[in-house]
Amino acid sequence: MGIFIQQIVNSLSVGSVIILVGLGVTIIFGLTGIVNFAHGEFVMVGGMVTWVLVSSGANFFVALLAGGVAVGALGLLLERTLFRFTLKRPMNGFIVSLGLVVLLQHIVIRALNTNQKSILDPMGDVVWQVGSVRIVAMRLVVVVITAIVVAVTFFTIQRSRYGMALRASLADRETASLMGIPIRRYIAAVFAYGSFLAGLGGALLIALFPVTAFLGTTITVRAFAVALIGGLGNVTGCVVAGIILGLINGFSAGYGLPQWTDAYSFGLMILILLVRPQGLLSGTEGPSVG
Amino acid sequence: MSLRISGLQKTFDGVVALAGVDIDVTLDKILGIVGPNGSGKTTLVNVVTGTFAPTAGHVTWEGVDITGKPASAIARLGIARSFQQAMTFSGLTVEENVQVAWDHRSRRRRMRSLWTSPDELLELVGLSDARSSIAGALPFGNARQLGIAICLATLPKLLFLDEPGAGLSDAELEPLTELIKQLHSMGIGVCIIDHNMNMISALCHRLVVLDFGTKIAEGAPSAVLNDPKVREVYLGEDL
Amino acid sequence: MHVVTRPTKLGKRIRFSRGAAGAAFVIVALLAAPWITHSYRFLSIAISAGIATITLYGLAILFGQTGLLSMAQAAFMGVGAYTATILARAIGLGFWSSIPFAMIASAMVAGVLGVFSLRVISAQYFIIVTFAFGALFSIIMINGGSFTGAATGLDVGPIGSVLGINLNKIRNFYYLTVFFVLASILVTYLISISPYGRTLRAIRENELLARSVAIVTDFHKIAVFMLSGLFAGLAGVLQAHFLQHISPALYETFPSVYLALMVMIGGPRMLYGPLAGAIIIYFLPEVLHLDPVDARIAYGAALVMVIMLLPSGLIGGFIDLYRRATARARQRYGEDPE
Numbered sequence: 007m008g009i010f011i012q013q014i015v016n017s018l019s020v021g022s023v024i025i026l027v028g029l030g031v032t033i034i035f036g037l038t039g040i041v042n043f044a045h046g047e048f049v050m051v052g053g054m055v056t057w058v059l060v061s062s063g064a065n066f067f068v069a070l071l072a073g074g075v076a077v078g079a080l081g082l083l084l085e086r087t088l089f090r091f092t093l094k095r096p097m098n099g100f101i102v103s104l105g106l107v108v109l110l111q112h113i114v115i116r117a118l119n120t121n122q123k124s125i126l127d128p129m130g131d132v133v134w135q136v137g138s139v140r141i142v143a144m145r146l147v148v149v150v151i152t153a154i155v156v157a158v159t160f161f162t163i164q165r166s167r168y169g170m171a172l173r174a175s176l177a178d179r180e181t182a183s184l185m186g187i188p189i190r191r192y193i194a195a196v197f198a199y200g201s202f203l204a205g206l207g208g209a210l211l212i213a214l215f216p217v218t219a220f221l222g223t224t225i226t227v228r229a230f231a232v233a234l235i236g237g238l239g240n241v242t243g244c245v246v247a248g249i250i251l252g253l254i255n256g257f258s259a260g261y262g263l264p265q266w267t268d269a270y271s272f273g274l275m276i277l278i279l280l281v282r283p284q285g286l287l288s289g290t291e292g293p294s295v296g
Numbered sequence: 297m298s299l300r301i302s303g304l305q306k307t308f309d310g311v312v313a314l315a316g317v318d319i320d321v322t323l324d325k326i327l328g329i330v331g332p333n334g335s336g337k338t339t340l341v342n343v344v345t346g347t348f349a350p351t352a353g354h355v356t357w358e359g360v361d362i363t364g365k366p367a368s369a370i371a372r373l374g375i376a377r378s379f380q381q382a383m384t385f386s387g388l389t390v391e392e393n394v395q396v397a398w399d400h401r402s403r404r405r406r407m408r409s410l411w412t413s414p415d416e417l418l419e420l421v422g423l424s425d426a427r428s429s430i431a432g433a434l435p436f437g438n439a440r441q442l443g444i445a446i447c448l449a450t451l452p453k454l455l456f457l458d459e460p461g462a463g464l465s466d467a468e469l470e471p472l473t474e475l476i477k478q479l480h481s482m483g484i485g486v487c488i489i490d491h492n493m494n495m496i497s498a499l500c501h502r503l504v505v506l507d508f509g510t511k512i513a514e515g516a517p518s519a520v521l522n523d524p525k526v527r528e529v530y531l532g533e534d535l
Numbered sequence: 536m537h538v539v540t541r542p543t544k545l546g547k548r549i550r551f552s553r554g555a556a557g558a559a560f561v562i563v564a565l566l567a568a569p570w571i572t573h574s575y576r577f578l579s580i581a582i583s584a585g586i587a588t589i590t591l592y593g594l595a596i597l598f599g600q601t602g603l604l605s606m607a608q609a610a611f612m613g614v615g616a617y618t619a620t621i622l623a624r625a626i627g628l629g630f631w632s633s634i635p636f637a638m639i640a641s642a643m644v645a646g647v648l649g650v651f652s653l654r655v656i657s658a659q660y661f662i663i664v665t666f667a668f669g670a671l672f673s674i675i676m677i678n679g680g681s682f683t684g685a686a687t688g689l690d691v692g693p694i695g696s697v698l699g700i701n702l703n704k705i706r707n708f709y710y711l712t713v714f715f716v717l718a719s720i721l722v723t724y725l726i727s728i729s730p731y732g733r734t735l736r737a738i739r740e741n742e743l744l745a746r747s748v749a750i751v752t753d754f755h756k757i758a759v760f761m762l763s764g765l766f767a768g769l770a771g772v773l774q775a776h777f778l779q780h781i782s783p784a785l786y787e788t789f790p791s792v793y794l795a796l797m798v799m800i801g802g803p804r805m806l807y808g809p810l811a812g813a814i815i816i817y818f819l820p821e822v823l824h825l826d827p828v829d830a831r832i833a834y835g836a837a838l839v840m841v842i843m844l845l846p847s848g849l850i851g852g853f854i855d856l857y858r859r860a861t862a863r864a865r866q867r868y869g870e871d872p873e
Contacts, residue, residue, distance in 0.1 A: 041659055043666070043792075091843065096659060097604065101799060101842045104792050109835025112828050223788045227670050230663055269674045272667040279660055280651050345747065371749035379747075385740035388733075396737040397748035399730045450748050 012139050014256035019145035019214055021252030022152035023207045027225060028232030029159060029244050030203035035230075036239025037176045038193045040089050040099050044106035046226030048201050052077045052208030053217040054114055057123040066128035066213065070151075073209035074202045081201025085194050093193070107222065114219045124216035148210045155206065159199075160241045172196070173239065228268065231275035237285025246287060298322045299344070299375070299454060299485075304353035306336075306343050306509075313339040315509035316353065323454060323485030326476070328500030328517070330490065332529060336509040337489045338380060341456050345377045346370040357454075372402055376452035380459045382439040384446070386432030390423055391415075393431050393442055397449035405451040410482055414449060421445045421475065437468045444475070454485035461492045473498060497521070505529070561720075561807060565713045569706050577821075578705045584817035585712035586774045591798045591809035592719040593766025598795075599803030600732055601759050602739030603658065606791045607648070607665035608767050610672040611641045613786030615768030616775040617676065620689050630694045630702075634772055641768030642761040649757035669791050676783040688782025691775045708777065715773065716810070719766060724806055735759060796838045 027049055034040055042048075052073040059069035084106070092099030132143035163169040172192055175182030183189050207225075211217060232251060236243030254270045278285060299321040306314040314336045321327050331337050343350045346367035354363045362370055385393050394414040401409075411417055418424045421441040426434065431442060440460065447455055457476070461469055469492075476499055480486050490496055496503065496517065503520040505513040513523045520526055569578060590612055598604050615637035622628040622636055652664045676683045683689070694702045702708050726732045737745045738752050746752050775781045793816075801812020820830035845855075 041663075088839065088843065097602075098842050100604070100659065100662060101795070102839050104795055105835045105838030105842065107789075107792055107835070108796060108831050109839065112831040112835065115828050116832060227667055227788070231667070234660075234663070269671055269678075272671045272674075276652070276664055276667055276671075279664055347743070347747075366751075367743075367746040368749050368751045371747055377747060379744070383741055383744045385737050385744060387740045388736060392733060392736075396730075396733045396745075396750075399733065400749045402749070446744070446748060 010257065014253065015139055015141060016145075017252050017256040019142075019148040020211075021248055021255065022149045023210050023214075024225075024228055024232055024251070025245055025248030026152050026155060026203055026210070027207040027229040028236070028248055029156060029241065030200035030207070031229045032233035032236065032238055032240065032244045033159070033163060033203075034197055034200035035233060036237075037173060037196050039093070039096055040085075040193075040197060041096065041103065042089070042106075042197075043100065043103040043226055044110055044222070045103075045200075045204055045229055046222035046224070047107055047110040048077050048081065048204035048222075049208035049211065049225050049229075050217065050219060050221040051080065051110060051114065052205030053212040053221065054118065054123065054208070054219075055205070056209035056212050057125055057217070058118075060125045066125070070206065070209040070213075074206035077205025077208070078198045078202030081204075082194060082198040084201075085197040089197065090190065090193070111219055111222060118219070120219055122216035122218050123212065125212055128213055144213055148214060151210065155203070156241070156245060159203070164241045224268075227275075228271050231271040234275055235278045235285055237287040240285065240287050243285055243287030247285075298358070300354075300356040301340075301344060302354050302356070304340070304343060304355065305351045306339055306348060307351045313509055314343065314350070314353075317506070317509070317511055319504055319511065319514075321454065321485065321487055323483070325501035326480055326499055327487045328490065328496045328503045329487065329506060330493075330496060330503060331506035334508075335506040337506055338458055339509075340506070341377055341458050341489060344370075345375055345456060371450050371452075374402065374405065374451070374453035375456070376447040376450050376454070377456035378440075378443045378447050378458055378460060380462065382436060382443050382463075384431040384434070384439055384442050386430070388431055389428050390431055390434070390442055391418065391427040394418060394445050394449050397446045401449060401451045405453075409451050411448075411451075414445075417445045417448050420448070420478075422471065437464055440464065440472075448479075452484060454487065455479065457486065457488045457490075459490050460488065461490055461495045469495060493521070557807070561810070562717065565716065566710075569709055575705060578709045580817050580821060582705070582709055582712050582777055584813045585709070585716045586770050586777065587794065587797060587817070588716050588810050588813040589712075589719045589773065590767045590770035591794060591801070591813055592723045593763035593770075594794060594798045595803045595809045596723055596726060596735070596766075597759055597763040598798065599805075599808070600727060600735040600739065601756065603653075603756060603760065604662050604795065605665045605760070605763060606662055606788070606795065607645075607668045607672075608763065608794050609786045609788075609790035610669040611645060611764045611767035612771035612774065612790075613672055613676065613781075613783070614641045614644050614764075615771030616781045616786070617683060617689075617771075618768075619772040620691050620775055620781055621682070623692055624689070630772070630776055631697065634769060637772040638765045638768035641764035641771065643764075645764030645767075646757060646761045649760040653753060653756040653760060666788065666791075669786070669788050673783045673787045676786070684782070686783060688780060688784075691779045691781060693779070694776040712773065712777075715769060720806065720810065723809075727806070796834055799838055800834070800841055 027045070030048075031042075031045055034042060034045075055076045056066075056069040056073035059072055060066055064072070088102050089099050092102060127142075127144050129143040129147060134141045134143060134146075161169075163172065171187075175185075175187045175189060176192060176196070179189050208217070208221075211221075228251075232244055232247045235251070236245070236247030251271050251274070254274075258270065301317060301319040301321070304314050304317045305312075317336070317340060319327075319329075329337050329340065339348070342348050344355050346362075346365050346369065349364040354361060356362065357370075357373060357375060360373075362373060365373075385396065388396070391414065394417050398414045398417075411420075415424070418427055421444055423438060423441055423445065426438060431439065434442060440463075444457070444460070460472060460476075464472065473495060476486055476488070486499075488496065488500060500517055503513070503515065503517050504511055505520060505523075505526050507529045512529065513520045513526050568581060590608055594605065594608050618640040619628070619630075619633035619637040622633055628636070648665070648668055652661055677686050679685060694708070696702055697711075700707050702711055726735075734745075734750055734755060737748075737750060738755060742752050774785075778785075797812040797816050798809050799812070800815060801810070802808030805811075816834060819825065819833075820827060825833070
């Protein structure tokens, strides 16, 4: 039993990062309809920015924020220059993101290299012992930070009046633009924020594990899985889905089948898409175009 | 040979679009379905021709229950419909548009068909000269004509025309009206959904009036248009 | 776009002879290549490009004609490759006999995936499902133990001979590849000019309208997905015998992304688009002495630019330029635009 708890505790931190990254996907895809398959690459860039800063002596938490903001800015730039022109033809936006996958991965390889990048534990390798379970302090910090960001996101997007207006106007763009609501700016804002979340996720990841330039592809599908299973645009759903998947991963690792863990996420996602496309907690199916 | 719609209901996420409609359509009389915006006219066509499945009720065609069948099956059975938005295969040429529908026309009806090639259909709607144009570049009126040609290429027995006159100038309405009369004289059943009362009164032998998803009047145009219930629903509109 | 009058006989003859000339040029160029350069490296790259071309034509029919983008094409190549290799190891199946098995296996897998995913969900979800499948396939292969060779993969035996020609010699393997490439182009051409091709394009242009003219779109979408699997399966077997080793890494997400990139850059709706895309991607770095990393940066950027500016791919872009330059001459001969 202790092994399972240990496994679950271990996978909590990675699971919460996946929730964070999935949150970015769910609000971007769910609210603006933009499918950005380079989202994983955004995560990787966030991790790399943090690594560069920490390696140059910056404080981790400053670098964490910088990583998030840098990727948020990148997202804003890409939305303004590329994605905004593909809103009428979502397929083009998707293909553009494929190009970005290749582009971002290899720009990072050119700028840095293909080696693993890692940083020293920002919490100084502190470990707490609770009964038979070892809790690495940094992992707890990751979970706490994620929880705070998710809560903030939940309250701004799901609960606040601003958030509700945002979601309503993005769901019915025609009416909203006729009412003079700056839809384009909302879309840009959502995309930038979702990208910020990705960058933040990457920065948190590098505090836990070494990161390579190829991190992106492994993250993207898992993030989409969490977003789709939970229901697009639904913050709570994303959290629930992330928890479910995290538990499954924990159990499968506990049973000694760690290589299959991703298979469960993908399998479950495919299943959900076919059986209940709006996700477990009912999200949008992506807003109608135009 | 007819279409029987009985007790048809359709609800979208709590919004009732059709609240139980009964209509009989025969091929010998041109039927008009009218009603204000939101009365459920297009939903009725969508449900009958298979774009949506009804929430309740039945549709029977030539004695066979076709309720809930997919659009492709219903087209194969001989019911065709044109769309309000003048839908075409926009990236293909005009002749390819008609050709592709022609390729999939019913085997059974091909023997008794009045037309022997898609060219005749292009001729009929007056688009022979534009055969090599890209459909997406057609002016609106021509796109409408193409839409009708595409429908006809499926060799239908019954044709639903969804707001065929909308967006057309008076000059363009003339040939359209003539075309519809011609199709009717060829033995094709026609059912027109529209607002345009001039066209409706000129063409239709029978009218059905819908309001909020229910039928509020039915009969010959002169009778229906003088019905106080109908006038009330069209308050202020020029009948 | 402008309205054009009926094509004259002369116009039709010009179009036909242009098409035939184009085909002749391509065939001659492909066949003559090894005589122009005897370099092993050149032939090796050419074979890789050729294998990619075969699978790209499958993707072109699926995406270019029908409008469905699949991120599972590399995974389907893997299905073919693993089927052939495992059968070879288990029952000693030779190259030629393994081809139909591989192609059918890939088509079957595509069929099952298609039945589940093509009827209900939108095009964007379909892409995500194929992406997920690609990732899933890798995981399954890695966890297949000694049956699938796990992460290290399996060795593939030598290809053997046909009609006395030793296919292990690289030049002969090259010609084998060219044979399959030409076959792929021919099949794609026949499909695109046939009523079936027209049906696929109709589904691409307006699926709702297609259904209302009695086209059973679900059936056709699944069928064309399986067809793309056939191409991938064939390419997978060929690649397995060329590399003489297969491993899950060959069929992961990135190769699928890269294939999509190739077909977009070349032009998914043009007859020689996939061929051009593969040649450009494989040979440009050689010709320009580009580092592979720099080359990929260029490709990523190129894809973004092509999609934003030249939706019909590079080849389409060139053809547009050519058309605009020769518009007057063509009007005289009454040619109609494609």
